[in-house]
Amino acid sequence: MRSDPIILIIAFGYLALLFIIAAWGDRRAEKGRSVIGSSTVYALSIAVYCTAWTFYGSVGRAAEHGPSFLLIYFGPTLAMLLGWLLIRKMVRIARAQRITSIADFISARYGKSGRIGALVALIAVIGVIPYIALQLKAITISYGVLTSYPGSATDHTPDGLFLLDKSFWIAIVLAVFIILFGTRQLDASERHEGMVTAIAFESIIKLLAFLAVGIFVTFFLYSGPVDLFQRAAEHPELAQSLSLADVPGGSAGWVGLLVLSTLAFITLPRQFQVLVVENVDENHLRRASWMFPLYLFAINIFVIPVALAGLMLGSAAQSPDSFVLTLPLAAGKEVLSLFVFIGGLSAATGMMIVETIALSTMISNQLVMPMLLKMRSLNIEQQEDLSGLLLGIRRIAIILILFLGYLYHALIGDSYSLVTIGLVSFAAAAQFAPALLLGLFWRGATQAGAAAGLIGGFAVWCHTLLIPGFAQSGWIDVSLLNDGPWGIAWLRPYNLFGLEGYDIYTHALFWTMLVNVGLIVVVSLFTRQSNLEQTQAALFTEALRQDALQNTPLWRGQTSRGELRRLIHRYLGHRATQRLFTQYQPDTAARETKIDDDTLTASPGLIASAEKQLAGALGNSSARVLINSVVKGEALDLNAVLSILDTTSQTLEYNRQLEQKSKELARIGEELRSANDRLRELDRLKDEFVAMVSHELRTPLTSIRAFAEILRDTPNLNDEKKAHFLDVIVRESERLSRLIEEILDLARLESGRMTLKPERLDLVQALHQSIDAVARLYEERSIELKVSLARDCAEVVADPDRLQQVMINLLDNARKFASTQDGRVNVTLEVVGHCFRLSVEDNGEGIPENQRELVFEKFHQVEQGSITQPKGRPKGTGLGLPICRGILAHLGGRLWVEDPENLGGARLVMELPCAPDQRVITQE
Amino acid sequence: MQKRTLLSRLIPLTLLGVLFFTPPILLIFDTPASNGLSWLPLYLFAAWLILILLTALVVERSHEE
Numbered sequence: 001m002r003s004d005p006i007i008l009i010i011a012f013g014y015l016a017l018l019f020i021i022a023a024w025g026d027r028r029a030e031k032g033r034s035v036i037g038s039s040t041v042y043a044l045s046i047a048v049y050c051t052a053w054t055f056y057g058s059v060g061r062a063a064e065h066g067p068s069f070l071l072i073y074f075g076p077t078l079a080m081l082l083g084w085l086l087i088r089k090m091v092r093i094a095r096a097q098r099i100t101s102i103a104d105f106i107s108a109r110y111g112k113s114g115r116i117g118a119l120v121a122l123i124a125v126i127g128v129i130p131y132i133a134l135q136l137k138a139i140t141i142s143y144g145v146l147t148s149y150p151g152s153a154t155d156h157t158p159d160g161l162f163l164l165d166k167s168f169w170i171a172i173v174l175a176v177f178i179i180l181f182g183t184r185q186l187d188a189s190e191r192h193e194g195m196v197t198a199i200a201f202e203s204i205i206k207l208l209a210f211l212a213v214g215i216f217v218t219f220f221l222y223s224g225p226v227d228l229f230q231r232a233a234e235h236p237e238l239a240q241s242l243s244l245a246d247v248p249g250g251s252a253g254w255v256g257l258l259v260l261s262t263l264a265f266i267t268l269p270r271q272f273q274v275l276v277v278e279n280v281d282e283n284h285l286r287r288a289s290w291m292f293p294l295y296l297f298a299i300n301i302f303v304i305p306v307a308l309a310g311l312m313l314g315s316a317a318q319s320p321d322s323f324v325l326t327l328p329l330a331a332g333k334e335v336l337s338l339f340v341f342i343g344g345l346s347a348a349t350g351m352m353i354v355e356t357i358a359l360s361t362m363i364s365n366q367l368v369m370p371m372l373l374k375m376r377s378l379n380i381e382q383q384e385d386l387s388g389l390l391l392g393i394r395r396i397a398i399i400l401i402l403f404l405g406y407l408y409h410a411l412i413g414d415s416y417s418l419v420t421i422g423l424v425s426f427a428a429a430a431q432f433a434p435a436l437l438l439g440l441f442w443r444g445a446t447q448a449g450a451a452a453g454l455i456g457g458f459a460v461w462c463h464t465l466l467i468p469g470f471a472q473s474g475w476i477d478v479s480l481l482n483d484g485p486w487g488i489a490w491l492r493p494y495n496l497f498g499l500e501g502y503d504i505y506t507h508a509l510f511w512t513m514l515v516n517v518g519l520i521v522v523v524s525l526f527t528r529q530s531n532l533e534q535t536q537a538a539l540f541t542e543a544l545r546q547d548a549l550q551n552t553p554l555w556r557g558q559t560s561r562g563e564l565r566r567l568i569h570r571y572l573g574h575r576a577t578q579r580l581f582t583q584y585q586p587d588t589a590a591r592e593t594k595i596d597d598d599t600l601t602a603s604p605g606l607i608a609s610a611e612k613q614l615a616g617a618l619g620n621s622s623a624r625v626l627i628n629s630v631v632k633g634e635a636l637d638l639n640a641v642l643s644i645l646d647t648t649s650q651t652l653e654y655n656r657q658l659e660q661k662s663k664e665l666a667r668i669g670e671e672l673r674s675a676n677d678r679l680r681e682l683d684r685l686k687d688e689f690v691a692m693v694s695h696e697l698r699t700p701l702t703s704i705r706a707f708a709e710i711l712r713d714t715p716n717l718n719d720e721k722k723a724h725f726l727d728v729i730v731r732e733s734e735r736l737s738r739l740i741e742e743i744l745d746l747a748r749l750e751s752g753r754m755t756l757k758p759e760r761l762d763l764v765q766a767l768h769q770s771i772d773a774v775a776r777l778y779e780e781r782s783i784e785l786k787v788s789l790a791r792d793c794a795e796v797v798a799d800p801d802r803l804q805q806v807m808i809n810l811l812d813n814a815r816k817f818a819s820t821q822d823g824r825v826n827v828t829l830e831v832v833g834h835c836f837r838l839s840v841e842d843n844g845e846g847i848p849e850n851q852r853e854l855v856f857e858k859f860h861q862v863e864q865g866s867i868t869q870p871k872g873r874p875k876g877t878g879l880g881l882p883i884c885r886g887i888l889a890h891l892g893g894r895l896w897v898e899d900p901e902n903l904g905g906a907r908l909v910m911e912l913p914c915a916p917d918q919r920v921i922t923q924e
Numbered sequence: 925m926q927k928r929t930l931l932s933r934l935i936p937l938t939l940l941g942v943l944f945f946t947p948p949i950l951l952i953f954d955t956p957a958s959n960g961l962s963w964l965p966l967y968l969f970a971a972w973l974i975l976i977l978l979t980a981l982v983v984e985r986s987h988e989e
Binding site: 066067070071074077078081082084085229230232233238241242243244245251254255258286287289290291293294297301304 | 930931934935937938941942945946947950951954956959961962964965968969972973975976977979980983984986
């Protein structure tokens, strides 16, 4: 099972599977059904952070240094928590400016400086190649362990036989993979969908492999975690292994490593690649901000059990870095150990693939292209199509990086344990953090400051970590470590200026950051930014605030379309040029006159977008140089940018104000409309009122006039007739004057000019007086009037005359509407709370429920009889009840219609409040 | 009406994470259990999981664009 050919077939079979998956991912992307458009895939691709170092090294570090291995994962957890602030900003900038790598990003921030870009690329290559070597070393060791267990594995094959070294062939296969899936398009900022798909797949494999070995150790070798920890506790030498005391550097070392891993998570070239460049949608950051930490949690949960189990196994477990392999092997589980080997392989290859793509982009865009552009002798400017050349450079860079990695591994890889190389690389990448983070949030950071900080930090890193590493591997005399260079004690790399008590990483982190941040801040304060730098600084620091600014072309220069077209064509090839130029058509007027492209000026939008296209392929600084070569003029300076910013924010403010105003206007309009509606209604009512009044007045007038004319024109009328006619005239005149009186009353009521003289009086007494007044009329129609009073005396405050008017009106109404035969009217007085209620009920037809409020409207007459059989003309003026209600309202009372109680006709109820205490009155 | 942004919730959460993972609090938990092994790893994993769950809760409940 563990023979060479089988393992090799499985290993290379796995790599072949990666090719298939990557090809599938690319195919899906071409069809527009992208696999990587999900936050889960995004989170899994970030998990390229977990390399072979995690896979084998975490257990090793846990075995040797207790829980400090977790710090490597706490840092990224914290960084992802801040991702919505920090990484989202970077993603947005990278998208707007077509940024392809961290070197490009930092160079773009500092005025698209070629110098800074080259510096970052150089540091990245020097710092990260050992890390790639580490992955190859991990593959070699794990292969060795797998094939030669229980014998001890040799790190690599004897000198000169690298063709037999499996890791060399793995490097070759990876080079082919990366060239195929990493350099298909020139435009590096177009995502490598196939590659990301493969990386996400690798993340799943390594997680499953680690969980498998963890579950095997915890639940099959031991019966659960409790048992495992109990057994470990029986070993006295393990007692301290889980406490902080085992962490190098103690508390300070703990914090130092936490800071280091946080910074490195953002600045490692491969992390920048997956986090920023390969990000499809910034909203994926939301879910990734907990999903990725959850992934880290899962892949680490079994690290301590495996480490303890390995330590308890003793010498059979060999080096702590290979516990994950040796534990299943010692138990004879060969299939499981093969799966673990594949897991380690996927962790290593995933890292190498992404890191190599990131580094090759940096090398071609930040180091090689600027150099080629400067070498006039090559006449590179004159060549027709350079896109092939660019791809070629990138492919050579890929091969070179992997070869360098292999070389490093083959020559000096022996001397380091896995964790050591990893952390040295972390510290190198962390040198980008000050320039990156300060640049994102502090507009004042200048190019000179960033350059000084990077150089200073890198120099201190070389002194405190890189060179001592060489010394430890025996390349340089070890006396360097103990006595310092040239015997100067305060320059000892691990105890710079005599600083003692820290582990080497915290020590190096402190000094590098002190120099790096210090130089950036101090130099920035004493240097000035160029116009372009100011523009870029504003764009970077304001990235989350102003979308408008990002889309504003910041070019003021001029060039012709023809010239621009030739430039783009040379570097990006025919298709990209066509795409760009069809997007920016000249306006129709220019097209009609058929002016040649060479004389047409390119629009600022076209120039800006051409620069972005070039930046996507060549990096920002080279794109800048090229555009400068054809465009005359300068980019906007800071003031111009700021004025754009101001205008946008002003516009926003105006918009807000306008919106507020228009809302107010709408509200006022609504009010006006409703007021208008009310006025219209009132106007209509007035017209109706006038019409009704005239009508009501005309009826008696007409009859008076008619009878008067008869009297005038027929002198020989007999006396009896004459008397009758005169009688009619008098009655109609009375009615007329009563009507006018009522109209006047109503007018006074409605205008509020009715003067009432309220005084204390007895309602019962007033009622009797009213009944007396109508008694004769009742007798005439022989209507029975029944009065039932709850009180003998009911004191109210009211105007006696008006009150009588109301009561007489109610009684008279009842009389009019009571049944013609056997008419009956009930008058009742009750006390309800603090009020007296007087109800008058008749046995007439009653008032239909839907008309009970209408009767209080002016001139409203209840229809008598049914609609089909009207019963004669209405019996009143239609003004009585409205007047009554008005008077009562003035007196603080109410008047309404109720359901009939006993007689089944209309029942009108008036209510007046009881008079206040005598005492209160006298006091007034 | 004041709306809390996602950021204004994530920043305090980050500070909580820093508190969880740095020495003063760690030292409290760095005590041996009855069997002699330190509680520290258990605390670290528990604090880590709590932090992840809180983040998930905050992020998934926010609908900010």
